[in-house]
Amino acid sequence: MPSILRADPPEAINSQAKDDRLFVRAAGRAMLVLGAFHQAGGPLSLTEIATRANIDRSAAQRLVHTLMTLGYIRRSADDRGYLPGLRLLDHxxxxxxxxxxxxxATPVLLELRKTIRERVDFSLYDETRLIYALRMQSKRETFYxxxxxxxxxxxxxxxxRAVLSALPEPExxxxxxxxxxxxxxxxxxxDxxxxxxxIAQARRDGFAMVVDEFVLGEIAIGIxxxxxxxRPLGAIHVAGSQSEWTPDDFIRQAAPVAIEAGRAITDSL
Structure with missing residues (x-):
């Protein structure tokens, strides 16, 4: 699985907050502590949390204690580190x-998944990245x-690329x-x-297609x-395997129904 893009690092957040009189720094630091778990491969020690959040160890200790009390951080099963708490799932x-x-999008994508019988995902646009909000799997997906x-x-x-095609070219x-x-x-x-x-081709076609660029062996269409x-809000992703599809066949089968699904969602907003 390719590495995952995450939210801005602590330096960017601290820079944004520097001259903002309404910004509550304590709340911002608490978010930095939670963000320390981005890209973590397992439980983190207090020192690791402080380093990743770019705060001193004393502040990290107080914030971790507060977040543990509220249920947003927990101790690992072996009691050797910290993990995100279950109450984050509430949010x-x-x-x-x-x-x-x-x-x-949900009912439309459920119908699309039944029709195409391949992986269908829905993501929300966040500038340089898309964040998956709905994932409807095919028969061969990994855990991640x-x-x-x-x-x-x-x-x-x-x-x-589909999302970028909905923006003016300078943007x-x-x-x-x-x-x-x-x-x-x-x-x-x-390049x-x-x-x-x-992106220009996607603008002309009404959809974007990528083969092998993000995941080897994968053909994907985006709407x-x-x-x-x-203005773009997100994207539909439909993905298949090159072991089962040629790019031309995938376009013929998936693009029309995906475009129709995208139009149905957009028209309902």
């Missing part, structure tokens, strides 16, 4: 059940590919300039002009979901 549920786009909350870059994924270029154009596979396109051409004014 995940709140986001998913209250977000109007997710509400409208089933998790809500994973995020992927916009520049080399079908959903990402799409700005997003690319802010992105780390990392080669996830030997086929990942990292900005080539990516912009792929942008937009507001009434055309």
């Amino acid at each position: 995940t549920l709140d986001l998913l059940r209250l977000d109007p786009v997710v509400q409208k 590919a089933t998790l809500v909350g994973h995020s992927v870059p916009t520049y080399c994924t079908a959903g990402g 799409a270029r700005t997003i690319l300039a802010r992105s780390l154009l990392h080669p996830y596979t030997a086929h990942t396109q990292t 900005p002009e080539a990516v912009m051409e792929a 942008a979901i937009t507001r009434r004014d055309g």
